[in-house]
Amino acid sequence: MSDEGASPAARCRALTKIYGEGDTRVVALDAVDIDVAPGTFTAIMGPSGSGKSTLMHCLAGLDTATSGDVYIGDVRITGLSDRALTRVRRDSVGFVFQSFNLVPTLTAMENITLPLDIAGAPVDEAWLTTVIDAVGLADRLDHRPSELSGGQQQRVACARALASKPAIVFADEPTGNLDSQSGAEVLSLLRRSVDEFDQTIVMVTHDAAAASHADQVVFLADGRVVGSLHDPTAEVILARIGGLSSPQDSH
């Protein structure tokens, strides 16, 4: 939530998302303002139904807002056509999902270069080597997803997200399906990509340990931002989650 420094990698203003009408009307996001500074690692936390996934989907151009504005870099993506949104996702956004991250018919290498191949863009070999080294899968590139462990699959997904040098990477519970060892590997990989490659990352999680890898944590409840923490530790986060019923800002 910092306004200082360079212009944000992503931001939203008065972002509102409403599902249904009348009796079934649910306000998933209620006038949310968020700024994601470039080169930072942001975690979005909140209990189930808090709207954290919806927030990420709207920020990433996967879902359309009911009202409000979303920017990726300087591009306002609210109101863009499907075609333009697809291009934004392809060129400016990277994704790591909780599961089913990889196309089963493609090898690890093909999965990593998938967004580039889709775009028909040239592959920056040097950068690709750097990324592959970082995820530590150089010897597994010819394997299909079914021949990789869950942790390896998630690392391939991270490599894919980084390969096209996107403005921002969104990770949706990237460690949700992993054992703690693999999860730690994936988180440190994300951390390193921020520290070493200056990558911007937004991660949705409900795991305090995972969130503790982030530079800042944004807490969401009932579709509203109810607080944030800078450079948090797992203990602080857990304490904060415990106190979410009485929201207060840390500033």
Place this chain on the structure above:
Amino acid sequence: MFRVAVRSLLAHRLRFTLTVLTVALGVAFIAGTNIFTGSLRGAFDALVSQPRADVTVRAGASDGGALQATFPANLVNEIAALPAAASAVGLVGADGAYVLGPDGKPVGVEGPPARGRSWVDDPAISAVTIVSGRPPAGPAEVALLQSTAETAAVNVGSRIRIDTPAAGVREFTVSGLVTRGLSGGLGGTLTVFDLATAQQVLTEPGTVTAILVTARSGVSQQELADEVAALAPEASRVETADQSRDEVVQRIQEGFAFFNTFLLAFGVIALFVSTFLIFNTFSMLVAQRSRELALLRAVGASRAQVSFAVLLEAVIVGVLAAVIGLLGGLAVSQLLRWVIAALGADLPGAPLRLEPSTIALALGASLVVTVASALLPARRASAIPPVAAMREGAAPSPRSLRRVTITGACLLIAATIPAVLALRLAESDGERAAQLTGVAAVLALVGVLALTPALARPVLGLLGSAMRGRIVGRMASANAVRNPRRTAATASALTVGLALMTAVSVLGSSARASVEDVVDTTIGADFILLGPGFRPFTTDVFQSVKDLPGASVVTYVRTIPVSIDDAQSPVTGVDPRVVTEVLDIPMATGSVQDLALGAAIVDTELARTLRVAEGDSVSGTFVNGEGSLRIIGTFEPAGPVRGFITTLPTVDAIGTLTRDTAIYIALQPGVSPATVRQDLASRLAAYPSIDIQDQADIKRDINGQFDVLFGLVYALLGLSVIVAFLGIVNTLSLSVVERTREVGLVRAVGMSRAQVRRMVTLEALLLAALGTLLGLALGIAFGMLLQRVLAPQGISVLAIPATQLAVFAALALVGGLAAALWPAWRAGRMPVLTAIAQM
């Protein structure tokens, strides 16, 4: 379980609509032919009540067609005076009365007869009845069959010209329109004159061709027939009403039996192809619903109950398909009636009706196909363990292709045995060879179908390598080989239809090439004059062209039928001195020059059938009675003339009526054919029904007949190809649903809708290409085998129609594209978020 089955059907409406439709298509054909046959039975019932003379006596011992033998007219009075006879009416009937259109050419006689006959003014015995206007009276009036009038676009009061067999072209006024019962024959045209006019223009004055006799009351048909037979000349046939009715019924039944078998075969092929589709649909739905089925098992359903639920769905599909198929069958049979009506036959009192046997047949065929195809998927469904309900995305492990591949290879190898036997037997036993060819084809087809899953990967890999460079192409070809069995079943449906079409195409083009070869090598004449539908014509034609300037040889031939042991063969009279200059008759033994009165040569095939050899004598029934031919040689049946060849005086002696079948003209060297043709045309102006043909015309004519036949076969086989394309639609749309998450993923990381659509379309193209490739290969092999087996029957040249096969392939690919439209559109529209949310 019933509720589960119904709910599942409703949940997958589109899939089941497609499945039902494909089955219904095949059922419609089977039911349609059955309904039509049922209607025909109704027509036969009506036939019994149709007017008919108690006894009919016809001149001529055999059915001479256009060469109508005659009685002297006074025989009518002699028969009328018989004690058993109440009355007798003379009838004149002959073939070759051509109604001329405005262009001066005969209308509607491309094969079926152009019948002319006299009006019988007694509704109790005449099968021909007036429907509008009045009966013909006097030398300038004619009544026309309704369909004939329609074809010629004339009505009561119109003036028309008719090329008559005995009096050349004459002008008549249409006095009325008539209809004829089933006994009047199918197709062709019918002109009706009064008796005196009929004698004048059809035969000759003072003659009749048949006599209709009515029995005195209290006399049986047989008693009357016996009396008439005693009086009638030897070379005549005496029939009671019952006999001729039975004969008509039998003739019609035989005619339609072929027709029915033909249509039935295509219905069965379509059903066979649809089994692949049903199998695929059920397999995929079972796979997709494995969690749901496992849940059923977890809450206590037995394995049998789960199988039962799947089979129940198949039964519901089968019943629905049968109902729709029956409705379609009614449409098909109505269509058949229109076709028959267009051919000029009325089917009196034959309402379309659904007999219980038809309903049983449709239901049976439909259920057998659907339930049999769903058996394996049902068994697989019951094998899903209850614990699968708890597992995430339990994908069934791929089963080994080894067994099915080995089976396929064995079948393919086994197919060579009947194929080799067929080739061995082709010369000596054509029928057995044809049966063996069929066995070989079925074995090879099933073998290739079993091999297809194993072939899918390498073949598609090869096809896909062309587009491997692009990610969309790479993913499409990877998707196509993902489930080899499913891919194979989808492509196989296309393989079957295309293999059959290709085989027919190869056979057709070989037949064409053979005809051209025969014409080139056996016809030395520059021009041939022929009557419509190869029917004989008056000798006046020869008189007008015999001194044609520029011609080196002008000679005519006369062909009459001879009946030996109830089988008819042609006997052709030629002029032995000049015939070799216009026709190449490849002699096996003996010489054409040695032909003399009573001597004949016979083609080797007929000689084998009749078991005769040089020096033997052959007895048979000719138009005018018993006779015999002395065999002095044999010839290869390669050219246009088959059967017996003898001298013209021999034919005239045994056939009595002097009419020519063809006139052959050879030109002197250096004479311009175009000039001669003009000369011929002006000399033949009075004979508009005579066709002037050079070799190119003959080829074109024969090939035109092939085109019609093969066109019909293609149209009917097209039915099974359509079923195959519905199969591709079904498989792809199910695959797309299966890959919802995958589509969502690639859309999330930036694949555009257009790219997703292209991916699905490419996959469809690959499926179509696989089916096409295998179908073409198999079809060419079938076609080559058929040609070799049929070589002794005259298909001596193998010709592979590259252009036509390329068109088939192109059409199949276009079909693949069309089949992809809907699944691709759906995949493109798949909401990214829903797909993501499933993760």
